[in-house]
Amino acid sequence: MDRKKTTTKMPRNRRHLIQLLGVAVFNGNFKGFISGEIYRGKLKSFCVPVLNCYSCPGSLGACPIGGLQAVAGSAKFNFSFYVFGLIALFGILLGRFFCGYLCPFGLLQDLLHKIPTPKIKVPAKLNRALSFIKYVMLVGVVILLPIVARNSLGMSDPYFCKYVCPAGTIGGGIPLVILNPSLRHTIGALFSWKVALALTILTLSIFLYRVFCRYLCPLGAFYGILQPVSFYRFKISNKCSGCGRCARVCKMGIDPAKTPNSPECIRCRDCIHECPTGAIKSCFGFKPSKEKTEK
Amino acid sequence: MDDNRHKKHTRERTLFQFLQLNKWSILIASMAVASILIGLFRVSGDEVKILLKKAINICMECIGIG
């Protein structure tokens, strides 16, 4: 078998550096981590492409899932065209690349999964069933619930943020409560629930790769829906020998040789690195260079 | 002269290939841009104002205080 790799490949560890850069850029209000104050500038009217709580002391932009719910929960509107358009644009350009390369909560899960412990491999059928939960989160909890479950003033809570989002608890809740004595007096059962849920998710991610991204993240679900038609795609060339190494290395449980643009793929590129013949290629809009025929 | 015509022809072919390969992506991207514009301008930009107001104040629900 020709083991010579035909594409220039980014070293695997460089992905973590880019993720770290993402954390720093989206959370560049460093003084917030000392003062316990959040950034209040105009940049916050723009949504970042990842799950990054706008109540995190470092956050410079708005969280798109928080933003969708904030507008839908207001008395004036029940849908945010602005936020929806922004995330649709992000998704159609790069699909779930944001999950693999820029999401701070994704990085946290990646790092936790590096802790050397036995790892859980979820059977394919169960994995598929559980993956469906994130679509319920997106459609049911993020989009529909704020429309139907309104109070007498015609407003609703951001249900996903309030009861589920572990990124909000880790990035916003815990640092703010530590830094602000006044907030410490107000915590109650809801805070305990959110901390318990976040800790459960983080503990599970030691054993099961990206458990939140796979099963719960509504933003990942949205990008995943757009992934098969996004400009950024993977293609399999006729050099594929069917050895199955890409499927074995994929921690998201995908067989990239069969479904290179699966909604579950977070574009980590591990399969590209692993392929002995260089048959998996990524491209943006055009056919990858040097590719003659495709599967 | 010939060289220029060849370059122009190649550019046109590349553009045509791009449009053909990405018709769905282009359609969705256009709809996304239209959606952003609707959001920006409906009710004199109130949608963005609501988002900004929420984002610049500590969101009690997000942090788990309620």
Ligand code: SF4
């Ligand atoms: S298919 Fe490849 S790029 Fe996608 S998640 Fe699996 S290993 Fe990563």
